[in-house]
Each structure stands twice: as C-alpha cells, then as structure tokens.
Amino acid sequence: MSHSAVSQAAAVSVSIGNERSLTRYVFKHNNSISFNTKPWSSSLALTQKTSTIRDAKRYSNTTICMSVQQASSSKVNVSPIELEDPTDPPLNLYKPKDSYTAKIVSVERVVGPKAPGETCHIVIDHDGNLPYWEGQSYGVIPPGENPKKPGAPHNVRLYSIASTRYGDFFDGKTASLCVRRAVYYDPETGKEDPSKNGVCSNFLCDSKPGDKIQITGPSGKVMLLPENDPNATHIMIATGTGVAPYRGYLRRLFMENVPNYKFGGLAWLFLGVANTDSLLYDDEFSKYLKDHPDNFRFDKALSREEKNKKGGKMYVQDKIEEYSDEIFKLLDNGAHIYFCGLKGMMPGIQDTLKRVAEERGESWDAKLSQLRKNKQWHVEVY
Numbered sequence: 001m002s003h004s005a006v007s008q009a010a011a012v013s014v015s016i017g018n019e020r021s022l023t024r025y026v027f028k029h030n031n032s033i034s035f036n037t038k039p040w041s042s043s044l045a046l047t048q049k050t051s052t053i054r055d056a057k058r059y060s061n062t063t064i065c066m067s068v069q070q071a072s073s074s075k076v077n078v079s080p081i082e083l084e085d086p087t088d089p090p091l092n093l094y095k096p097k098d099s100y101t102a103k104i105v106s107v108e109r110v111v112g113p114k115a116p117g118e119t120c121h122i123v124i125d126h127d128g129n130l131p132y133w134e135g136q137s138y139g140v141i142p143p144g145e146n147p148k149k150p151g152a153p154h155n156v157r158l159y160s161i162a163s164t165r166y167g168d169f170f171d172g173k174t175a176s177l178c179v180r181r182a183v184y185y186d187p188e189t190g191k192e193d194p195s196k197n198g199v200c201s202n203f204l205c206d207s208k209p210g211d212k213i214q215i216t217g218p219s220g221k222v223m224l225l226p227e228n229d230p231n232a233t234h235i236m237i238a239t240g241t242g243v244a245p246y247r248g249y250l251r252r253l254f255m256e257n258v259p260n261y262k263f264g265g266l267a268w269l270f271l272g273v274a275n276t277d278s279l280l281y282d283d284e285f286s287k288y289l290k291d292h293p294d295n296f297r298f299d300k301a302l303s304r305e306e307k308n309k310k311g312g313k314m315y316v317q318d319k320i321e322e323y324s325d326e327i328f329k330l331l332d333n334g335a336h337i338y339f340c341g342l343k344g345m346m347p348g349i350q351d352t353l354k355r356v357a358e359e360r361g362e363s364w365d366a367k368l369s370q371l372r373k374n375k376q377w378h379v380e381v382y
C-alpha cells in the first residue's frame with residue numbers, strides 16, 4: 001500500500017450482522033476495504049457472538065455514531081465526558097472480597113500462526129461501573145478453588161488495561177486486556193503439561209462472549225499518563241503484553257478527540273517481540289505513524305528475525321542503544337520513560353543505559369535517582 005493511498009484512506013467502521021463483537025475497524029483505500037493486515041485476527045473475530053440483544057442494540061448504535069464521527073473528523077468523539085474529571089484516578093473500587101461481576105464481550109487471538117505462544121485481546125463489559133484511567137490494571141479472580149487454600153477462591157491476578165478510559169467502543173463501558181496464555185512445558189520431555197498451565201490466563205483466553213468474570217480494582221498509579229504538559233515526550237518501552245498500557249495511551253493521544261487534552265508532544269514506542277507474527281496492535285500503531293509522523297515514532301525489535309550490531313538477537317535494549325543519544329537528550333529535557341513487560345527485560349535495559357551513560361561521562365546511578373525524583377521514570381514489570 002503506497003503512502004498516498006493511506007493518507008487518502010477514510011477510517012470507517014462497519015457492522016457485520018447486528019452484533020457488536022462482529023464490528024471491525026476497516027480502512028478503505030483504492031476502492032477496497034481491508035479489515036486489517038492480519039487475516040487471522042479478523043477471521044477469528046468473526047466467530048465470536050455477543051450474548052444479549054440488549055448488547056447488540058447498544059453497540060450497533062455506537063457503530064453508527066462512530067462512523068459519522070470518523071467521517072467528519074480524524075479523531076473519534078468520546079463520551080461520557082465526566083470521565084475527564086481531573087481530580088484523582090479511581091482506585092480499588094472493588095476488592096477481592098467484594099469483586100465486580102463483569103461480562104466478557106469478545107476474545108480475539110491477536111498474534112499470527114508463527115508467533116510462539118498465544119496472546120488474546122479481551123474486551124470486558126463493566127457497564128460503566130468500573131472506571132479506570134490509562135495505565136491502570138484490573139485484578140481478575142479466576143473461577144475455582146485455590147489449591148493452596150482449599151475452600152477459598154483463587155488469588156487475584158493483575159492485568160494492565162489496554163484500552164483508554166472510554167474503552168474500545170468509546171462509551172466508557174468496557175475495558176480491554178491483552179493476555180498471554182501461560183503454558184507449561186516439561187523441561188525434560190519438552191511436552192506441554194496442562195495441569196501446570198497458568199490458571200487465570202487460560203481462563204481468560206478460553207472465555208466466551210457473555211461469560212461472567214470477577215474483577216477487582218482498578219489499581220496502580222505508577223503508569224498513569226502525566227497530562228499536565230500536552231507537549232511532553234513519552235518514551236514507552238515494552239516487551240510482549242507490556243505494550244498493553246501504551247495501546248491505551250496511544251489511543252488517547254492519537255485516536256480519541258479528548259476535550260481537554262490535545263497532544264502536541266512526542267510519543268516514542270519501542271516494542272520487543274519474537275517475530276513479525278508476534279507484533280501486537282501493529283495496525284493501530286502503523287496508522288498513527290502515517291497520520292502523526294511528527295508526534296509518533298515506533299521502533300520494533302524482533303528477536304528471532306533480526307540481528308543486533310554484534311550479530312546476536314535483536315532485543316529491545318539494542319534498539320535503545322541505537323538511539324541512546326537522542327533518548328538521553330530527551331530525558332535531560334524532561335521526557336518521561338516507561339517500562340512494561342516481563343521482569344527479565346529490566347536487567348538488560350539497565351545495563352545498556354548504564355553503559356551508554358558511562359560512555360557519555362555521566363553517572364547512571366545519579367541520573368537514575370534524578371529521573372526518579374523528577375517522576376520521569378515509570379516501571380511496571382511482572
């Protein structure tokens with residue numbers, strides 16, 4: 001697809017049948033309509049069904065409204081506006097002993113056939129009762145008994161929310177999660193042992209539209225998007241599902257028409273995954289690159305497909321090293337830097353940043369403590 005074809009593209013949304021989970025964003029170009037560039041995700045979405053007629057009606061209305069808005073403006077209007085109340089983020093509205101019963105809207109596999117493992121995008125209907133801000137997490141209590149405490153429910157598992165406060169349908173009634181299915185392979189035989197697979201991630205990835213789900217939260221303040229300066233720089237570093245909070249940020253910055261927050265700064269995303277098939281939300285991010293080239297940068301590290309300059313696997317820290325001069329200058333000028341994903345990502349990144357700082361004649365420890373003091377340093381790893 002040529003650049004000009006894309007810039008002429010109109011974003012519209014269509015309803016296939018009458019049901020919300022069948023609604024897809026499509027981009028129209030050169031007289032052809034494509035759902036997105038990954039055929040597997042749209043075909044899987046088409047197998048999903050919403051649970052009630054009430055939902056179907058609600059979302060078919062949303063769809064019509066969205067189509068009109070998108071035709072007349074490049075950003076989507078959002079409601080209800082009360083969600084912009086600037087006081088404090090909502091925190092722990094529901095606790096493990098008093099959780100909220102929400103409903104699954106859709107579960108969509110969002111990686112291709114050559115991705116190692118499975119990752120799903122899961123939309124949850126909270127009907128406006130579990131509001132949250134971008135960068136927060138929900139807790140999920142999987143059904144069943146806690147094997148370590150017979151008779152008691154499972155412990156809560158946390159998941160970063162991957163949508164904005166308005167949700168994927170822009171009405172403030174849903175939240176989306178990006179969940180990687182935890183599968184256990186016996187180290188000796190190399191075979192999967194289903195009895196040791198992750199409880200909650202498998203429950204989530206196997207759930208069906210209409211299923212009930214116990215939610216706690218929202219929780220977390222460390223990954224909230226600071227909005228006091230609309231021209232700030234945000235450097236976002238993720239491995240795998242660590243991209244979840246950034247999907248929320250980027251929809252807020254580039255997709256939604258938020259009344260009091262018009263972003264004019266720079267958002268720079270570094271995403272590390274195994275291969276092209278493992279890329280998450282790539283269609284959304286590629287569209288921001290085309291529509292907002294002065295405000296968005298996107299660098300990918302594909303560890304199983306690309307080599308770093310030393311001939312080893314390309315990890316996200318190698319990309320950081322490649323742009324370290326720019327990153328250090330941006331940090332010196334007040335940029336925020338965020339890290340989200342597996343715990344294992346941090347040592348390699350910290351080593352790289354320390355080495356670069358030393359090459360520049362700076363003390364990394366002093367710089368890090370300054371970044372922390374200035375609230376520029378945001379880490380959520382698990």
Ligand code: FAD
Pocket residue numbers: 137157158159160161178179180181182183184195196197198199200201202241242244380381382
């Ligand atoms: P568990 O049942 O808790 O098992 C944990 C691991 O142990 C699994 O890999 C399982 O295979 C293995 N295991 C189980 N039994 C055995 C055994 N007998 N011997 C050896 N190994 C065993 N995850 C996401 O996918 N997306 C997110 O956006 C996300 N955000 C998070 C945000 C925060 C703030 C935190 C703290 C965590 C986040 N997580 C996220 C991780 C998530 O909370 C869970 O830890 C993850 O999904 C695994 O939970 P589970 O119930 O599936 O696995």
